[in-house]
Amino acid sequence: MSLKAIKVRFPPSPTGYCHVGTARMAVLNYMFAKKMGGTIVFRSEDTDRERSTKEFEEDIVHELKWLGLEWDEFYRQSERTPTYTRELQRLIDEDKAYLSKEPSKKDPSIEVEVVRLRNPGKSITFTDIIRGDITFDTTELGDFAIARAVDDPLYHLTVVIDDALMGITHVIRGEDHISNTPRQILIQEALGYSRPEYAHFPLHLAADKSKLSKRKGDVAVRSYREKGFLPEALLNYLAMLGWTPPSGREIMNIDEMIAEFDLHDLHKSAAVFDLEKLRWFNRQYVERMNEDEFAQYALPVFKSALEEKGNSYDERLAGKLLSLLRERIDVASDIKEAVAEGEFDFFFIKPTLDPARIPDKKSEAGAALKHLSFARDALTEISDSAWTAEGIKDALWEYATAEGRGAVLWPLRYALSGRDKSPDPFLIASIIGRESTLARIDDARTVLAA
Numbered sequence: 098m099s100l101k102a103i104k105v106r107f108p109p110s111p112t113g114y115c116h117v118g119t120a121r122m123a124v125l126n127y128m129f130a131k132k133m134g135g136t137i138v139f140r141s142e143d144t145d146r147e148r149s150t151k152e153f154e155e156d157i158v159h160e161l162k163w164l165g166l167e168w169d170e171f172y173r174q175s176e177r178t179p180t181y182t183r184e185l186q187r188l189i190d191e192d193k194a195y196l197s198k199e200p201s202k203k204d205p206s207i208e209v210e211v212v213r214l215r216n217p218g219k220s221i222t223f224t225d226i227i228r229g230d231i232t233f234d235t236t237e238l239g240d241f242a243i244a245r246a247v248d249d250p251l252y253h254l255t256v257v258i259d260d261a262l263m264g265i266t267h268v269i270r271g272e273d274h275i276s277n278t279p280r281q282i283l284i285q286e287a288l289g290y291s292r293p294e295y296a297h298f299p300l301h302l303a304a305d306k307s308k309l310s311k312r313k314g315d316v317a318v319r320s321y322r323e324k325g326f327l328p329e330a331l332l333n334y335l336a337m338l339g340w341t342p343p344s345g346r347e348i349m350n351i352d353e354m355i356a357e358f359d360l361h362d363l364h365k366s367a368a369v370f371d372l373e374k375l376r377w378f379n380r381q382y383v384e385r386m387n388e389d390e391f392a393q394y395a396l397p398v399f400k401s402a403l404e405e406k407g408n409s410y411d412e413r414l415a416g417k418l419l420s421l422l423r424e425r426i427d428v429a430s431d432i433k434e435a436v437a438e439g440e441f442d443f444f445f446i447k448p449t450l451d452p453a454r455i456p457d458k459k460s461e462a463g464a465a466l467k468h469l470s471f472a473r474d475a476l477t478e479i480s481d482s483a484w485t486a487e488g489i490k491d492a493l494w495e496y497a498t499a500e501g502r503g504a505v506l507w508p509l510r511y512a513l514s515g516r517d518k519s520p521d522p523f524l525i526a527s528i529i530g531r532e533s534t535l536a537r538i539d540d541a542r543t544v545l546a547a
């Protein structure tokens with residue numbers, strides 16, 4: 098027996114921006130095809146002329162490529178009408194389908210023509226790789242429509258013709274298509290095609306276990322891309338939504354996942370699309386970036402966020418903030434939010450100080466003034482080469498330990514940042530430099546003494 102070359106399909110309908118569900122379907126097909134040494138067909142299922150657009154098709158192609166997926170053949174169903182007409186005509190000639198004139202569903206006063214399959218009305222059983230044997234009684238389906246006209250085929254017909262003529266061996270798709278399968282098998286049998294293998298995987302759900310929809314958050318891949326999610330992270334997350342590799346590893350590149358992939362390991366119950374988990378995946382990839390990669394990832398977002406706020410961007414200063422930015426975020430859009438909330442303002446502009454907030458909760462203004470004066474003197478004496486977070490800490494630590502760390506370090510930190518929460522004062526001082534540090538300490542002393 099010769100083994101048929103494995104071939105799968107990505108068959109999106111371009112009626113919306115690339116949905117994360119489409120991306121997940123594609124990832125699963127991709128891993129299976131690559132694992133089996135097979136090939137992939139991209140098929141734009143644009144037979145719904147009213148809802149399909151070029152823009153959506155381009156978006157789907159773009160987002161799947163952005164995720165790192167690729168295919169070997171590309172088809173557009175709207176360009177294949179002659180093929181469908183030929184096969185449909187064959188069915189009509191063999192009396193397996195017939196033209197039926199009937200009142201329009203939309204407007205019963207108008208007569209329309211449809212092409213219906215002569216349904217033998219038998220029981221159909223197919224073996225699903227994920228779910229086992231599934232049996233349907235097709236009697237109830239009646240003579241269902243397969244085309245609006247000889248040159249205007251409907252979805253079930255085009256899918257069946259394409260899968261057969263393109264040599265698709267495995268149909269791997271969401272379980273919302275299970276109920277379509279018996280119809281498609283009836284059409285296949287009427288056309289004398291062989292049956293592909295089927296694998297219907299559970300759909301993934303929103304956090305509240307309902308169907309993932311626009312109302313419940315972002316469903317378009319492009320919105321994750323625009324927020325700065327990394328393609329490797331999203332791909333990794335989508336692949337593992339409903340699949341656990343035997344090794345139990347989570348962070349894996351595509352080749353590692355392909356090596357472990359087996360359709361039989363897909364979970365039988367629905368997975369939940371968890372934004373927090375996706376953010377965690379992204380963070381793992383952010384942590385693994387080298388410094389240059391992180392700078393390229395973070396700085397453009399940082400720059401545009403600061404400029405949007407009217408802060409002037411200082412490249413040298415921004416470069417010093419990289420490690421701080423990296424600690425702070427899961428995904429690039431977090432930078433935007435942090436900047437919008439003013440978290441980084443004090444690095445670029447002098448903070449406005451509230452004298453009541455300068456002393457730490459347990460101290461009086463007089464104590465804060467004394468500690469700030471000590472800090473000023475100590476920091477004036479440090480040599481230029483010791484002006485690092487470590488060097489600054491060394492100059493203050495003994496005093497702070499003796500006098501109370503909160504009492505000494507809180508006023509200093511607040512003087513430098515003007516915020517209740519910020520990085521430690523040593524780091525801030527090392528970044529803004531000696532001149533700004535001393536000037537801010539002086540400002541705090543002035544408002545305290547006033």
Ligand code: GLU
Binds near residue numbers: 108109110142270
């Ligand atoms: N074009 C169909 C859809 O986007 C998929 C058809 C199939 O997988 O058979 O839902």
